[in-house]
Amino acid sequence: MALKEQSRIATIDWKNYAPAPYYDELIGDGQKPRAGAEALTRHLARLGSRELAARRLAADLSIKSMGITFTVYSEAGMIDRAWPFDIVPRVIAESEWRRVEAGLEQRVTALNMFIQDLYGKQKVIADGVFPRSVLEQSVNFRPQCIGMKPRGGVWAHICGSDLVRDGSGQFYVLEDNLRVPSGVSYMLENRQASKRIFPEMFAQATILPVDDYPGELMETLCALSPGQSSTPNVVVLTPGIYNSAYFEHVWLASQMGAELVQGSDLYVSNDNRVFMRTIFGPQPVDVIYRRVDDMFLDPEVFNPDSMLGVPGLMRAWKAGHVAIANAPGAGVADDKVVYAYVPKLIRYYLDQDAIIPNVPTYLCMEPTQREHVLANLDKLVIKPANESGGYGMLIGPRASQRDRKRFARLITENPRNYIAQPTLNLSTCPTLVGGRMQPRHVDLRPFIISRKKPYVTMGGLTRVALRKGSLVVNSSQGGGSKDTWIVADEGGQS
Amino acid sequence: MLSRLANNLYWAGRYVERAENTARLMGVTTYLLLDLPRQTQFDWAPLVEITATEPLFRERNKEVTEQSVIEFLTLDCDNPGAVISSLAFARENLRVARDLVPREVWEEVNGLYHALRDLDGRSLERRSRQAIVERIVRSGRLVAGLLDSGMSRDASYRFFKLGESLERADMTTRILDVRSEDLLTTTMDGLRPFETIQWMSVLKSLSGYQMYRRHERTRVSAKGVLRFLLQNEDFPRAVLHCLDRFDEQLKRLPENGSCRRGVRVLRGKIQSAAIADLVDSGMSEFIDWIQGDLIELDQRLHATYFGR
Structure with a gap:
């Protein structure tokens, strides 16, 4: 990028920032900052683009040295790429966020009840709300799971739902990821990066913290343990270093203090108990946070050629000797046809209207x-x-x-x-491109942990399409990410 | 600690050590050459023998020349004994265990691997060779230092060190094996005066010349060098010392009975060996015997810790 160009444009004038016709996350009508974004936009303007460019460089370096990467596949083999991060945060006012939070809790509660119903009495079908034909052709329905009742009726313990805004600023759910959603580590690393870049902002405004996620997740996983021990053995099951989310698997395991294992590290005994192979001999395993897809979990039951799984794991799970999160079969609700039924499911199971609407489908x-x-x-x-x-x-x-x-x-x-x-007019957020603020399309992936009282991350992972006009935010296809700030309402309690 | 990761760290330790020793060997051999009379036909084949890769070398090279041997031992990715292969294996083992060792260790091994991949054969010609050899050796020392000063003495550390000390003992015996066969049997006519400098080169390849002088206080001789490199308890590259280091790590690991018994037996054999007699006959058999025991130690580790 031309440094010359950067140094010529020293000031940021929000009057020249033109997101129209899209809804912008920071700048509203009459080029005024939106609620919650006042302090940030003022601060950015004061810093000017030369200073921002310098801070951005520092951010890039620290991301490289922190080793935050993701893996992309190409013909030339695997490449570990540095995680593309844009320093300009996306801001959501706390009052607005609380409503989204309630909507997400509502949604995953209904989805878990739906999954339990499908593997149980299938009342939703008998009552004519959900067509049997859709279930019959579902590729993620696992007949092997029929009759199972995981603790608390929770199947999808961790859900990542993608939210987008349209031109009016209304949030919609675009999809629910109930299998092995990833991205939460980047959400937390982004916060670390933005604390280094804008330390002043964290002093000026109340930006609600996000770092309790690994602790909340660990607590949830421990609570699933079928054993008696107060310190159950929790492991993170990864497909291995060639998986695109391997960085996250390592990260989560180390943050939770859980062992990161591969299928070959585990085995199931004849009495259906799971053990891991250690230098101290076999150690019992109580809870598995798996980041391996259903079909590869257990070659005895699913794909017989899988080298990633553990033979007999399903036996152990069905016998109630090990908890698996997300439960095998939870992906049945991770289907875009099921998605279309979610508002009906919320009405059916909870007798409520959906708080966050679906995109018309x-x-x-x-x-x-x-x-x-x-x-x-x-x-x-x-x-x-x-x-x-x-x-x-x-x-x-x-x-x-x-x-x-x-x-x-x-x-x-x-x-x-x-x-x-x-096609939605996805909202935009100011993004530092070529030394100036330019609108780029964003979405938002919050993570929801299901348990008696669900936990929703404070904000989530904001993904941004770095190419002008592009709507594709996936990191595998040229997307980047931003920190997401939930800012306490001014005058409100923090 | 997972058995798989213990295994990864053990092999990372072995391969990092192997890369360094292979580089040392090339460096010293190159220097030795400069001291020999010009008309001597110096044989580069023993270097290939030390790494036990002769069949592959013959398959790939018509002639044993200085350049062909050096390239084969440094940059040939198809040669499992080449420095670059050792580094590639070290890197693969460290990659999965990356969060268990200080980050700089990974960066050093990874960086050296990529640096060697960018080299071509010409950079290994005599005048630039030494710089590359030194870079490889220095990386090995740097990794050792990073572990020493930056890593908790946990199980991960111990398995890395187990690999390092076993490999070091093994490399010392390999060097002695090939060199002593050379030097003891073919007291080539007219090369007598050069015998001393050849034994000196053995010491130097193991950074042992200075220490030898201080410990042995005699002129450099076959008997002295063999005694020093096999039986000295204090010199870090002497086989006995390596075994003691190996045992030190084992002591802190669970269920170490079988492995420690193996160490004790081997230690006894080495300590009680009559080196003076062996110099006259039987050295090669004796070293084979030690190497057999080292292989058995490796197998005991696998049975105890990695195969569970």
Whole structure:
């Protein structure tokens, strides 16, 4: 980047910052800062872009030296990339956040009840709320789990839900990740970085802390232990160093003081108990926080070729000798067709209206909706029901005629596997690009821990599409991230 | 501690040590060459023998030349005994155990590995070789220092050190084996005056010349050098000392019975050996015997700690 250009623009004038027609996270109508962002925008303007560039450089260096990386796959093999971080935080006023928090708690509560119901009496189907045909074609429904009742009826102990805002500023849930959601370590590392970059801000405003996550997670996991010990053995099960989230697995294990294990470190005894192999001999394992997908968990039951899993793990789990989080089979609710039913599920299980709405979603399996989708491929976003990481999508307005034709065929061949949503005008947030503030699209992934009283992270991971106009925030596809500040309302209690 | 990680650290310790020793050997051999009479046909093959990779070398090289041997031992990724391969293995083992050792250790090994990958054969020609050798040796010393001053004496540390001391004992015996065979049997006519400098080179490859002078107080001789490098309790690269260091770590680990018994037996054999007689005959067999015992120690470690 041209340093010259950076030094020429010394001041930041928010009057020249033009996010329109999008909703901007920091700057509102009449170029005024939004509630909660006053102090930050003032501070940024005062620092000026030369100072910001210097602080950004310092941030890049510290991220490199802290070794925060993620892994991308390419033809040339694996690359550990430094985590792209933008120093300008995204700010949400506490009063607004409390409502989102309540909405997320409501959502995961209903989702857990739904999962328990599907593996139990299936009343939701008998009552005609959820179609049996959708369940029958679900790739993440595990018949092996039928009849199981994990403690407290919680299946998805950790959920990462993606939120977006549209042009009006309304938050929507875009998807729920109930299998092995990742990103929480980056949320916490981003906070460390921004404390170093803007120490003054943490003195001026009450930015609610995020660092209690590992402690809360550990406590939740310990509480799942079927054993009697007050200090149960908790392990984090990773697929290994070649997994794109391996950095996070190492990070979480060390933050929680849990052992990081691979499948080969564990074995299941004939009496269905799980042990890990240590230099002191076999040690019993009580709780497994697994970051391995269902299908690879246990070659005895699922994919027989899996080298990542532990033969017999499902036996041990069903016998109640080990707790697994998230529970096998929880992914059944991590399906974009199920997603479309969530507002109905909230009404059915909790008798409440959804606090955070869904993005309007067309189910291609419904003939009339499918017709609408096929006729409007140039306006809609098409998503496969069970992919994550932003793969296998069609963004209609930007797609070529050929891609649209291909998706039309895919949808017709397998309508159950596709949903469509209108293209959203994702909100933007000021981002330091080429020495000046430019609007870039963002989303937000809060993490919710389910237990008697659910825990929601204070804010979450804000992901930002660093390319101008891009809507793709996934780190595997050129996205970066920002720190997310929940700022206590002025005059309110902190 | 997980058995898998203990195994990773043990091998990281072995490979880091192996890389350093291989580099030392090349460095000293290069210097030795400068002291020998010009008409001598110096044989580079023993270096390949020390790393036990002759078949592969012959497959890949028509001739045993200085350059072919040095390149093979430094940069040939297909040679498991090459410095670069040792570093690659060390790196793979450390990668998964990265959070168990001081971060600088990983950075040093990783950095050296990448530096060597960027080299080509020409940089190993005699005039620039020494700088590279020194860089490799210095990295090894740096890692040792980082562990010494920056790492808690936990199980991770102990397994790394177990690997390091066993490998060091093994490399010392390899060097003695090949060099003594050379030097004891072929008292090449006309090379008598140079025997001393060849034994000196053995000492120097193990940074032992200065210490030898102070401990042995005699001229450099076959008997003196062999006694020093096998039986000295105080010199860090002497086999006996390495065994004591190995045992020191074992003492602090659980269920060490079988491994410590193995150490005791081997220690007894070395300590009671009559070096003066062995110099005349049987040295090679004796060293084979030690190496066999070292392999058995490795197997006992695996059975006790890694295979559980």
